[in-house]
Amino acid sequence: MSVDPVFLAVGWLTTMLMAVGKGAFGGGLAILSVPMLSLVMDPVDAAITTAPLVSLMDLFALGAFGRSGWAKADLTWLIPGLVAGIAAGAAVFVLVDARIVTLIIALVTVAFTAHWFLRVRLAPPAPIGLSAPLALVAGAATGFSTFVAHAGGPPLAMYLLRRGLDKTRYAGTTVAVFTLGNLIKLVPYLALAASKPQALWAAFSFAPAAPLGVWLGKRLHDRLPQGMLFFWCYVLLGAAALKLLADAVKGLVAP
Structure with a gap:
């Protein structure tokens, strides 16, 4: 493991940003992790x-x-959909082009976010009620896309943001869904780590930033007015969509 101060600084900063996003919004900044860490280590x-x-x-x-902080009625349907989506992603992983999946998710999310900023923010519609079919579809899309393309955040956010939940139930429910999804994904990553112990040593060295970042993020969550917090949720969602779009286009046009 490198002890280069630049390596440690980038790793701690990246971990802190991800953890602040987790504590404030339930997630949203993890999409920055691989690009930022790739500045100082192999992708x-x-x-x-x-x-x-x-x-x-x-x-x-x-x-x-x-x-x-959980919207338990939503989780009743989101979790089965998530597990089914991850299973489907694992089953067809070698048959699916992750670039196409990423492109579709990015385009839908860009359209959803643009619609909110241009129309819905100015004249908010009534929140949608709990819908078991929509929750199942959102969960399945989240599970499938997180396994195939590491892009599970947008499908879940698009569903939960339209539900009209208060800010804490929105963030808490997001955390609950991704706790399970990330634990499932952790298994194959740990198998890969058997041949790359330096990656686990790096995670160990950055780990102390995780609880500090979550604590700071939760303090931010508690202080931000609900309207302002959701505004930044849409900003993060749009930024994630643009990042996914750029990655998909780059991957598709690359020789």
Whole structure:
């Protein structure tokens, strides 16, 4: 493991940003992890390093929000959909072009976010009620896309943001869904880590930033007015969509 101060600084900053996003919004900044860590380490090592860090953050975020922060009725349908989506992604992983999946998710999310900023923000519609079919579809899309293309955040956010939940139930429910999803994904990443122990050492060295970042993020969550917090949720969602779009286009046009 490198002891280069630049390596440690980038790793701690990346971990802190991910953890603050987890504590404030339930997630949203993990998409920055691999690009930022790839500045100081191999991209595959960066992906392996991120997996245990995100699961560690989930555990602290679960404690920060507690069960009272869960929209339990939604989770009743989101979780089965998530598990089914992950299973489907694993079953067809070698048959699906992750670039196409990423492109579709990015285009839908860009359209959804643009619609909110241009129309819905100015004249908000009534929140949608609990819909078992929509929750199942959102869960399945989240599970499938997170396994195939590491892009599970947008499908879940698009469903939960339209539900009209208060800010804490939105973030707490997001944390609950991804705690399970990230734990499932952790298994294959740990198998990969058997041949890349340097990635696990890196995760160990960055780990102390995780609880600190979640704590700071939760304090931010508690202080931000609900309208402002959701505004930044849409900003993060749009930024994630543009990042996914750029990655998909780059992958498709690359020789």
